[in-house]
Amino acid sequence: MTLDDLKVFVMVCEARNLSAVAREMNCSQSAVSQHVRRLEKEVGLTLMERQSRGVAPTEAGRILQRAASDGLTALGEGLRALEELRTGQGGGVVIATGATTIRNFLGAAIKEFCRDYPEVGLEFHTERSSHRCLEALRTGAVDLAWVTITAEAAGTQGVEQRPVISLEWVLAVRAEDPLAGETALAAEDLARTRLIRPPTGTSSGRQVEDYLGAHGLPPRATTTRATDWDTALLLAEMGLGHALIPAVPGLVGQCADNVRLIPVGGIPSLDVGWAARQWSALSPAARQFADTVVRHVAGD
Structure with missing residues (x-):
C-alpha cells in the first residue's frame, strides 16, 4: 500500500468515475484501476463496485475512504508545518472566493491581518460559484473557501462548513x-x-x-x-x-x-461562511485569518 495508491483511491471515491480520474492525472484508466486493485489485494476486500454509471465504494471502501481522506489531509498540513519550521517562514494562506467576496466581505479583515502578520502571505483564487470554491478546497488547491452554506454542501465528504452571517x-x-x-x-x-x-x-x-x-x-x-x-x-x-x-x-x-x-x-436568508477540509488540521495562520474575517463580518 503506497501513498499514491491511497491518493488515487480517494479521488476515485469522490469522482465515482475511473476515466475522469485518469484524465485529471493524465494517465490511462488501467493505471488508475491498478492502484485500486493493489489496495483490494492488500486488505483482502472489494473496495469498489461497478454501477450503471461509473463506480462507487463498497462499505469497506467507504471505511478506507474516510480514513485515507483524514490521513492525507493531516499529512499535508503536517508537511506544510514542517516546511514552515525548516524555513523559519510564516507560510501562507490560500483562499477560494467568489467574484465579489473580497470587496463585500473580506476587505477590512485582510487589511488588519496583513498589518498584524506581515510575514504571512495571502493568495486568493477567484471562482465563479461556491461549488467551484468547494471543488478547489476538496482537491487541496486552497486552505479555506468562503462560500454559500447549503445542506447539499454540508453532505460533501471531506468538507467542514462554518456559517458566519445570515443575509436577508x-x-x-x-x-x-x-x-x-x-x-x-x-x-x-x-x-x-x-x-x-x-x-x-x-x-x-x-x-x-x-x-x-x-x-x-x-x-x-x-x-x-x-x-x-x-x-x-x-x-x-x-x-x-x-x-x-x-x-x-x-x-x-x-x-x-x-x-x-x-x-x-x-x-x-442566504447563509455564508467558511469551509475547510478539516478545521483541526488548519495551520495557525489559516485559523487566525478565518477568525479575523468572522470578527469583522459577524460584528457588522
Missing part, C-alpha cells in the same frame, strides 16, 4: 421608481418588477429560483440575470431593472444616493 434579501430600486415608497415587499410584489436575478447555476440563484417558482411568479415579469451582485446593483442604479440581492454589508454601503433598498420577505 432586498430589492434595489431607483428613488423615483413607484416601488421606492414601499417599506417591504413579498414574492407577489416582484411581478411588478423588471427583475434582475442572481446568476443561474449559483447557490443564491437556485435559492431565488426555487422560491419564485414555488410562488408562481407571473411570466409578464421581465427578468435579467447578472453575473454577480455588484453588477446587479449597478444595473439597478442605471435604471435598467430592479435588482434582487442579499443585504451584504459591503454591497449595501456601495449604494448610490438615488437607490433605495427594500426588504423582500419570505425568501429564505
Whole structure:
C-alpha cells in the first residue's frame, strides 16, 4: 500500500468515475484501476463496485475512504508545518472566493491581518460559484473557501462548513421608481418588477429560483440575470431593472444616493461562511485569518 495508491483511491471515491480520474492525472484508466486493485489485494476486500454509471465504494471502501481522506489531509498540513519550521517562514494562506467576496466581505479583515502578520502571505483564487470554491478546497488547491452554506454542501465528504452571517434579501430600486415608497415587499410584489436575478447555476440563484417558482411568479415579469451582485446593483442604479440581492454589508454601503433598498420577505436568508477540509488540521495562520474575517463580518 503506497501513498499514491491511497491518493488515487480517494479521488476515485469522490469522482465515482475511473476515466475522469485518469484524465485529471493524465494517465490511462488501467493505471488508475491498478492502484485500486493493489489496495483490494492488500486488505483482502472489494473496495469498489461497478454501477450503471461509473463506480462507487463498497462499505469497506467507504471505511478506507474516510480514513485515507483524514490521513492525507493531516499529512499535508503536517508537511506544510514542517516546511514552515525548516524555513523559519510564516507560510501562507490560500483562499477560494467568489467574484465579489473580497470587496463585500473580506476587505477590512485582510487589511488588519496583513498589518498584524506581515510575514504571512495571502493568495486568493477567484471562482465563479461556491461549488467551484468547494471543488478547489476538496482537491487541496486552497486552505479555506468562503462560500454559500447549503445542506447539499454540508453532505460533501471531506468538507467542514462554518456559517458566519445570515443575509436577508432586498430589492434595489431607483428613488423615483413607484416601488421606492414601499417599506417591504413579498414574492407577489416582484411581478411588478423588471427583475434582475442572481446568476443561474449559483447557490443564491437556485435559492431565488426555487422560491419564485414555488410562488408562481407571473411570466409578464421581465427578468435579467447578472453575473454577480455588484453588477446587479449597478444595473439597478442605471435604471435598467430592479435588482434582487442579499443585504451584504459591503454591497449595501456601495449604494448610490438615488437607490433605495427594500426588504423582500419570505425568501429564505442566504447563509455564508467558511469551509475547510478539516478545521483541526488548519495551520495557525489559516485559523487566525478565518477568525479575523468572522470578527469583522459577524460584528457588522
